[in-house]
Amino acid sequence: MKYTTFGKTGLRVSRIALGGYPFSGVNKANGWDPYSADGRATAIRTIHAALDAGINYIDTAPSYGKGHSESIIGDALQDRRGSCYLATKVGWKGLDKESVIKSVEDSLIRLKTDYVDVIQFHGGIYYREDTQHIIQDGLLEALESLRSQGKVRWLGITTEEPFSILDLLETGYFSVVQPCYNIIYQTAATHLLKQTAEKNIGVAVMRPMTSGIFQRILEYLEPQLQTSTDIYALCMKFLLADSRVHVLNIGMRWPEEVDRNARLLEAFTPVFDMADLPRLTARIYQTDDERKGIQ
Structure with missing residues (x-):
């Protein structure tokens, strides 16, 4: 397993993390139902397989199956809590300070732990009024209170639209950010990832494999690429090659998925930093000239 330092948290984390959404999402076409007894048992085996492979970061949320994902992870970690860093989430829409605290404390009960990392x-997407609500209406204060009690260690924030949290990151409260960033959705590269690098904020990306969206696009437009190219591996390589990304939150249902991801990670060594990828037409032209030695 390959590890990196998770920004200013100082945590030494595996480059791939176990994402908890599949432990709440039914996928009948692939025979997956984490609400069945067999499905739950398989999910627990997958968590143990991840820990055995050296994956030491697990990410979940209370909204994943109304706590179902957290409860599965809690069962799996009863005797292995010290083997990993644990991340969960809390809502903010329509919540006040007290309800934020209660949500986190309920998560701790389901996770069978007295703290999350x-x-x-x-x-x-965070609109201006959402940002103001989080900052001014006690929600940040709630998380700070939980941190002072030792129930949480580091504060983070997740977003589907990276631009919308730039102001929140300027508050200085957040040490971890989880943006949507992948090979087909790269807006974070034009602003957010520059800010996180400057502020040494830990980055754990969501939807690293595009949640299957890239594959579905290719199915409609260029189906032959699905057989000639390992699209899944391509998505992983794109993010592993970006020095600003610390962790890939990958949903894994079966132990064999853990093994596949671990092998892909181990086999890949970047030869180019995607942080330096030209993202404007003028820069593409300029680098074309530079690569050909043209002044």
């Missing part, structure tokens, strides 16, 4: 505001 990272607590993250769980959100998609």
